[in-house]
Amino acid sequence: MADTNPIKQFEIHPIAEFSVAGLNLSFTNSSYFMVLAVGLTIGLLAVATSRAALVPGRAQSVAELLYEFVADLVRSSAGNDGLKFFPLVFTLFAFILMANMLGMMPYFPAPDFHGFTVTSHLIVTVALAMLVMVIVVGYGLFKNGLKFFSIFFPAGVPAPLYVIVTPIEIISFLSRPISLSIRLFANMLAGHILLKVFAGFIVMLGAAGGALAAVGILPFLMVVALTALEFLVAFLQAYVFAVLTCIYLNDALHPGHH
Amino acid sequence: MSSHSDHTSKPDPDDFEHRLAAKLKARQEREAKEQAGPSGWSQGIRYGSEFFGGVLAGTGLGLLVDWFFGWSPFGLLTGVILGFVAGALNIVRAVRSLEK
Numbered sequence: 001m002a003d004t005n006p007i008k009q010f011e012i013h014p015i016a017e018f019s020v021a022g023l024n025l026s027f028t029n030s031s032y033f034m035v036l037a038v039g040l041t042i043g044l045l046a047v048a049t050s051r052a053a054l055v056p057g058r059a060q061s062v063a064e065l066l067y068e069f070v071a072d073l074v075r076s077s078a079g080n081d082g083l084k085f086f087p088l089v090f091t092l093f094a095f096i097l098m099a100n101m102l103g104m105m106p107y108f109p110a111p112d113f114h115g116f117t118v119t120s121h122l123i124v125t126v127a128l129a130m131l132v133m134v135i136v137v138g139y140g141l142f143k144n145g146l147k148f149f150s151i152f153f154p155a156g157v158p159a160p161l162y163v164i165v166t167p168i169e170i171i172s173f174l175s176r177p178i179s180l181s182i183r184l185f186a187n188m189l190a191g192h193i194l195l196k197v198f199a200g201f202i203v204m205l206g207a208a209g210g211a212l213a214a215v216g217i218l219p220f221l222m223v224v225a226l227t228a229l230e231f232l233v234a235f236l237q238a239y240v241f242a243v244l245t246c247i248y249l250n251d252a253l254h255p256g257h258h
Numbered sequence: 259m260s261s262h263s264d265h266t267s268k269p270d271p272d273d274f275e276h277r278l279a280a281k282l283k284a285r286q287e288r289e290a291k292e293q294a295g296p297s298g299w300s301q302g303i304r305y306g307s308e309f310f311g312g313v314l315a316g317t318g319l320g321l322l323v324d325w326f327f328g329w330s331p332f333g334l335l336t337g338v339i340l341g342f343v344a345g346a347l348n349i350v351r352a353v354r355s356l357e358k
Contacts (some may be wrong), residue, residue: 068355171316171337171344172351177313179348229299236300247355 004200006193010120015111032110033118037098045094066094070242077246078253085249088135092128092243100188100234104227119237120188122181129181132245140252151255180244188236191230198222301356308352309345316341 016027048063056064070090074082096119102108103117110116118124140148152169153162198219206217320337324330 021299167340168344168347171319171340172347174311174319175308175311175315175341175344175348178314182310183303184305186307187300190303234298240300240304 004203006196006200009114009116009192009196010189013112029110029112029114030118030121030124033099033102033116036099037095037102037118041094041098073242074246077243078250081245082249083254089242089245092132093238095237096128096184096214097235097239100238102193103188104231104234117188117192119184120192122185125181126177128241129177132248133177136248136252140255143252144255148252148255151251176248180241184237184241187233191233195223195226195230198226220238239247304352305349308348312345313338313341313350316344
């Protein structure tokens with residue numbers, strides 16, 4: 001019987017064992033896909049922009065489209081002075097998008113030939129979200145000093161109510177990295193489990209044989225539809241992460257007006 | 259509707275407008291459907307994670323207060339309640355930002 005465990009795809013295997021002072025720092029399949037996502041993004045963009053022309057070719061127009069898409073995003077949600085964070089937002093967007101897209105391949109030229117979705121692991125998305133929050137808090141304090149904390153004191157509230165409102169605002173602020181990371185992680189995890197569960201049904205029904213094997217066409221159609229949906233979710237989640245990064249950066253740039 | 263006159267006569271400009279309007283309408287409907295399809299799923303997870311994040315942050319803060327000041331269990335109780343409020347606030351903000 002074929003292995004139809006839908007959780008198996010999230011397993012992490014070491015590719016090259018490596019440890020420093022008892023700390024396991026092995027190069028795993030997760031690291032492999034992260035390196036690949038970075039390498040492919042840099043490589044593809046380098047190829048696309050290597051023969052830059054005034055009238056762009058196919059590859060160059062895709063690269064320009066990507067650039068303008070992210071630049072518009074930053075401009076519309078963080079304002080023109082938010083553009084100094086364009087490299088950060090673009091890097092995050094490109095990395096998440098590439099990692100999500102690589103995860104859509106069920107088989108992949110990797111050790112074991114198994115695809116792997118980097119962003120389906122909470123630790124990765126938490127690291128990305130913490131990076132954003134550290135930059136927001138750090139830059140906000142650097143640029144606005146103590147005025148940065150005015151985001152915890154919304155305007156137009158009677159003074160006694162700050163006793164309740166300020167803790168709520170602080171908790172709401174602290175919940176941002178949690179919700180940012182959980183959203184990406186939950187979307188990727190749930191989507192990939194769903195895909196594998198329905199794919200498992202095909203194998204099980206096929207193995208049952210006879211009339212049941214004919215019913216197997218139904219989960220197959222479902223998998224086809226879900227795959228299309230997952231490609232959309234993969235793009236959408238990279239986009240949502242970038243949008244929210246811009247919105248949070250906006251707080252650091254212009255505290256005080258929500 | 260397009261009038262099927264013989265093909266030697268000049269094409270009617272009104273006919274072109276009609277066809278263009280019909281094509282545009284069909285395209286807009288198709289795009290609206292494509293837009294609406296996956297957004298329910300992702301919006302659900304969006305609101306869910308906003309609320310969950312609020313409750314989790316509030317609970318964590320409450321436990322931290324308990325641990326530092328030894329106010330157990332009142333730090334946790336206050337933290338959870340404030341976390342629920344913050345989660346609700348997060349959802350209201352998320353909805354407002356989507357409606358814009």
